[in-house]
Amino acid sequence: MKEINKLSMVYLLCDCNNFFVSCEKIFRPDLKNRPVAVLSNNDGIVVSRSNETKNLGIAMGSPVFKIQDKINRYKIETFSSNFSLYLNISNRVMLCLESFCQDIEVYSVDEAFLCYRNITEAEAIKTAKKIRACVLKQIGITVGIGVATSKTLAKLANHYAKINSYTGGIFSALSDDKRQKILIESPLKEIWGIGPSSEEKLTNEGFKTAYSLSKADPEVMRKKYNINLSRTINELNGIDCIESIVDSDCQNQIMWSRSFKNRLTKIDDIYEALANYVSCACEKLRSLELYAKKMALFIRTSYFGNAKKYSNEIAICLEYPCSDTRVFASAAKILLDRIFVDGYEYAKAGIILYEFTDSRTFQSDLFNKAPNQSELNKNNNLMNAVDKINKDNKDTIYLGALHSLTKVENKKKDKINKDHFSKRYTASFDELPEVF
Structure with a gap:
């Protein structure tokens, strides 16, 4: 009898297809097979496209006026970005995934490794x-799934599954022939962690594909470039090298969330936890030498037991990229003040930093005064000094009493173009879908 080969570790990367657009289509069945695009908060650029829109040649990041x-x-x-809706749908997707696997690493609002x-x-x-059938039935979102023995390979397998309809949305790179197949067909730019700069250098050296x-x-590439590229090469060969996504530099979002050991009922206790998450996320952001323009926050009770249930999400756009x-x-x-409701036992909270940039350069408008560059530089120096001191002695310096900054609560939020906002169907009782 042939012995069944069991693998010590297998990753399933579940990635929601065209996530923002898919969230909008859940409640608009009339949009099936129609071109749809989700725009940035001020309706300036395209940030998510349906397959029909992609087929029209509209690229991600296209300015709307063009x-x-x-x-x-x-x-x-077209829809304006409705982050309250998207984050709520994301939580539902992740909860569905958790029902299949307890060891889950959330990479972004629409991706997770099982x-x-x-x-x-x-x-x-x-x-x-x-998993694919369950997410589609329970949430109404289609997911692509890549299967491999390393996370980098799982990402490539996931991408291959998405662009090749014959796969049915699932592709396994567990066998060596299929692993080599996707490596041969994948250009360097599709490799997780290979940015434009690295791609250009590697191309100049004669590397054309992942294969x-x-x-x-x-070892040679580690000495020539860095340890991350060395790990990537091992990952392409099916060797698991990325222990935790939280420690990975290959991120387009930073999420920090935890379940509370004891249920929390007071807003001050929840804020204390969130402030710690913010501190960790911002420290990670600075280590990557990046700035974030947006932050989302969520709180929820336990989905189990007889206690009253409540969950909510909210997002904010800062005036300028910040760390x-x-x-x-x-x-x-x-944000917490806006969504916290007294009388519930909260089980989990978290924050997400996203829309990254490697500089504080941004497009201002006529209604907002440009920030003082000298003041921003001082703030940067202060944060870098705190990080340096805390590097060897964790939490030597930390935030004490925190006060609201008027810049964050600026009236600019009310000036956001809302012409194309959809309802927050799952995130607001006042905007629940109507059934006739």
Whole structure:
């Protein structure tokens, strides 16, 4: 009898297809097979596209004024970013995934790695099919799933599954022939963690595909580039090297959330927890030498038991890209005040930093005064000094009493273009869907 080969570790990367657009389509069945685009908060650029919109040649990040003729000609349905809705749907998707696997690492609002041990390829694929069917039935979102023994390979497998309809949205790179297949067909830019700068350098050295890079000597590339590229090469060969996403530099969002050991009922206790999450997330942001423009925050009770249930999410857009812990902590206080409801036992809370940039350069408008650059530099120096002191002695310096910063609560929030906002169907009792 043939021995069944069990793998010590298998990753299933579940990634929601066209997530923001998919969230909007849940409540608009009339938009099925129609081109749809979700725009940035001020309706300036395209941040999510349906497949129909992609097929019209509209690229991610396209300025709306440049494609307005196409929007009119092809009757593309446009929506303003509705982060309260998207975050709520994201939480529902993640809860569904948690029902299949307790060892789950959330990478972003629409992606998560499910980690399985001692499992066969057949079992992994069967589980992936069940997950895909469950998310579609319970939430109405289609997910693509990549299966591999490393996270980098799982990302490539996921991308391959999405762009090749014959896969049915699932592709396994567990066998060596399929692993080599996706490596040969994947350009360098599709590799997780290979940015434009690294891609250009590697291309100049003769590397064209993921397959050619996988044949490089990891130790030689570590000395020539850095340890991250060395790890990437090992990952392409199916060797698991990325222990935790939280410690990974390959991020487009930073999420920090925890379940509370004891249920919390007071707003001050929840804020204290959130302030700690903000501090950790901002420290990570600064270590990546990045700035964030937006932050989302969520709180919820336990989904189980007989206690009253409540959950809510909210997001904010800052006036300018920032990495200052004090600014985000103050923003968290403002957001928490808006969604906290007394009388519930809260089980979990979290924050997400996103819309990253490597500089504080931003497009201002006529209604807001440009920030004082000298003051911003001082704030940067202060945060860097805090990080340096805390590097060897954790929490030597930390935030004490936090006060709301008027910049975060600026009236600019009320000036956001809301012409294309959909309802917060699942995040507001006043905007629940009507059934006739």
